[in-house]
Amino acid sequence: DADVTQTPRNRITKTGKRIMLECSQTKGHDRMYWYRQDPGLGLRLIYYSFDVKDINKGEISDGYSVSRQAQAKFSLSLESAIPNQTALYFCATSDRHPGQETQYFGPGTRLLVL
Amino acid sequence: EDKVVQSPLSLVVHEGDTVTLNCSYEVTNFRSLLWYKQEKKAPTFLFMLTSSGIEKKSGRLSSILDKKELFSILNITATQTGDSAIYLCAVGSGGSNYKLTFGKGTLLTVNP
Numbered sequence: 001d002a003d004v005t006q007t008p009r010n011r012i013t014k015t016g017k018r019i020m021l022e023c024s025q026t027k028g029h030d031r032m033y034w035y036r037q038d039p040g041l042g043l044r045l046i047y048y049s050f051d052v053k054d055i056n057k058g059e060i061s062d063g064y065s066v067s068r069q070a071q072a073k074f075s076l077s078l079e080s081a082i083p084n085q086t087a088l089y090f091c092a093t094s095d096r097h098p099g100q101e102t103q104y105f106g107p108g109t110r111l112l113v114l
Numbered sequence: 115e116d117k118v119v120q121s122p123l124s125l126v127v128h129e130g131d132t133v134t135l136n137c138s139y140e141v142t143n144f145r146s147l148l149w150y151k152q153e154k155k156a157p158t159f160l161f162m163l164t165s166s167g168i169e170k171k172s173g174r175l176s177s178i179l180d181k182k183e184l185f186s187i188l189n190i191t192a193t194q195t196g197d198s199a200i201y202l203c204a205v206g207s208g209g210s211n212y213k214l215t216f217g218k219g220t221l222l223t224v225n226p
Binding site for chain 2: 042048056058103107
């Protein structure tokens with residue numbers, strides 16, 4: 001079984017709709033992250049959480065919100081989706097101990113906003 | 115603002131060639147540099163480097179970090195078609211607010 005899972009894997013939605021992307025992990029990591037990947041722009045950090053109840057904005061948090069419901073779950077919401085939020089979204093996790101901060105990625109969610 | 119620049123952005127080689135991918139960075143409070151390989155799915159971890167001058171190796175792949183000149187290289191020898199992928203460099207920085215900043219990646223295509 002995969003250590004980091006994301007649902008859904010693909011989603012098509014319309015402008016203005018609210019959608020939620022979910023991430024779960026069985027690695028026991030404290031830290032979780034949401035990234036988006038766009039062609040030519042690489043991976044950009046949206047939000048990250050170092051523990052339950054800890055939420056931090058990344059480079060491009062506008063238009064997104066997150067919820068860390070438990071150590072193993074981190075959800076990303078688009079309150080009112082717009083076409084330029086069409087992208088590939090990755091969740092990642094990492095340990096908090098120095099030297100063990102490698103991030104492990106989920107399989108990604110491909111989102112299309114019409 | 116933290117910055118990670120990879121070069122070249124794309125590269126086409128033939129099987130058996132050796133390639134060198136570059137990553138330079140400017141970050142505040144450097145902690146680590148990581149290399150990932152991304153095929154048609156999620157990035158997979160290759161190496162993490164924290165000390166200058168120490169080479170990390172895994173089969174035909176190796177990487178080294180120069181903290182004085184602020185760059186790292188990823189070498190792949192005797193390339194195979196299965197090495198075709200995007201190679202991502204990421205730099206970890208910060209103290210308690212540790213985060214990764216990614217470069218845009220190098221697209222490597224290995225032709226038979």
